[in-house]
Amino acid sequence: MDDRDAADREARLAENQALFRMANERLDERVEEYGAVDSIPFLCECADVSCLGRINLTLSAYREARAKPNRFVIIPGHAMIEDERVVADKTGFQIVEKGG
Secondary structure: OOHHHHHHHHHHHHHHHHHHHHHHHHHHHHHHHHOOOOOEEEEOOOOOOOOOOEEEEOHHHHHHHOOOOOEEEEOOOOOOOOOEEEEEEEOOEEEEEEOO
16 A cells, blocks of 8 residues: 555545544534433444444543543544554543544
8 A cells, every 4th residue: 555545544534533523522412402311322433434333421421531632432442543542441442542
């Protein structure tokens, strides 16, 4: 794979992650609007477009994980993008941070 193909792949993966992020942010808004529950099934924010994984988090845990905009919540082992690194290993999920 040449540099251009690798860059295109990384861009597609990042776009997939952004889609999962938008879905989770809308879920966050809806929970806030209709009242919080103990646990919410957030989508895994990994870059794999075929991933259907769910991570049960409280609203505050999700917001804490997302305190930095370059951080994503994923199922353990789902880090896929080259510039991602795991910054927190929690029970049932990981928080990854994207560089650059």
